Amino acid sequence: MTENPKENRTASYRTTPLRAMPLESFEEEYRAGRIDIHVLLAMREMFRRQPRIFANALPKSRCIYALAEKGDAIELDVYDVVGLGGDSPTAKQVLDRLSSAKNAKTIELRINSAGGLVDEGLSMYSLLAQHPARKIVHVDSLAASIASVLCMCGDEIVMAESAMMMIHNPWSLALGDAAELRKTADILDKRAGQLAGIYSARTGQSLPNVFDAMARETWMTANEAKALGYATRIVPSKGIAARARVFDLTPFRHVPAAAYALAATTKPTTSVRTMRR
Numbered sequence: 141m142t143e144n145p146k147e148n149r150t151a152s153y154r155t156t157p158l159r160a161m162p163l164e165s166f167e168e169e170y171r172a173g174r175i176d177i178h179v180l181l182a183m184r185e186m187f188r189r190q191p192r193i194f195a196n197a198l199p200k201s202r203c204i205y206a207l208a209e210k211g212d213a214i215e216l217d218v219y220d221v222v223g224l225g226g227d228s229p230t231a232k233q234v235l236d237r238l239s240s241a242k243n244a245k246t247i248e249l250r251i252n253s254a255g256g257l258v259d260e261g262l263s264m265y266s267l268l269a270q271h272p273a274r275k276i277v278h279v280d281s282l283a284a285s286i287a288s289v290l291c292m293c294g295d296e297i298v299m300a301e302s303a304m305m306m307i308h309n310p311w312s313l314a315l316g317d318a319a320e321l322r323k324t325a326d327i328l329d330k331r332a333g334q335l336a337g338i339y340s341a342r343t344g345q346s347l348p349n350v351f352d353a354m355a356r357e358t359w360m361t362a363n364e365a366k367a368l369g370y371a372t373r374i375v376p377s378k379g380i381a382a383r384a385r386v387f388d389l390t391p392f393r394h395v396p397a398a399a400y401a402l403a404a405t406t407k408p409t410t411s412v413r414t415m416r417r
Contacts, residue, residue, distance in 0.1 A: 222256025255285025
């Protein structure tokens with residue numbers, strides 16, 4: 141029986157860990173005949189629109205993800221976009237480190253992140269939430285998108301007075317016919333429901349209120365987050381060393397000027413990006 145080359149290329153592509161691949165790898169996959177031109181063009185466009193997020197252009201540093209043991213307490217730093225290869229923090233890293241610290245009584249999670257992959261972030265959230273230790277989450281500067289979901293694992297959620305948090309609907313990239321796109325939309329609706337449930341359970345906000353806030357891409361100052369239950373305590377920013385990260389926030393729709401300052405980007409943009417994470 142003769143195999144369909146196009147079907148083979150699609151199967152190979154779907155089993156490839158996309159988040160670990162730079163653009164050059166997709167070029168090589170195309171030249172080797174393992175993906176077709178439509179996939180390559182889609183990836184080129186995604187890298188063009190969100191180069192910092194998808195091309196791992198952030199400077200590498202041990203501050204991106206670290207774990208320090210302090211007696212019966214451990215500290216984790218999530219200081220990068222979640223789950224996108226390179227030095228980005230992953231659920232596997234969290235699993236490995238928590239498995240070696242089963243007797244920890246306190247976990248301090250420090251966050252400065254623009255978000256990342258929903259599946260990876262939810263895995264990290266679940267691992268942390270299920271650990272018996274007391275969790276203290278510190279938002280040192282920015283907790284946007286899936287990084288804000290990570291915050292919800294905390295028994296305490298402590299925000300620096302100059303920090304911000306953002307919640308929004310999940311995004312995706314889809315290729316295929318109308319049926320495939322509708323299937324992707326259905327999955328996104330289910331994911332949105334899961335995220336809303338996590339926010340609602342932790343904050344006490346009603347599900348309709350959370351869904352509305354997610355649909356509006358809501359950016360919260362520390363005071364606003366505390367008033368709505370997304371934070372439990374605010375601390376002075378002085379003395380908090382939010383190690384420098386450069387995040388590209390231009391894919392988001394309603395970024396306030398204060399968030400651009402936190403993310404150390406050049407300046408606000410009024411353009412609306414249609415390619416979403």
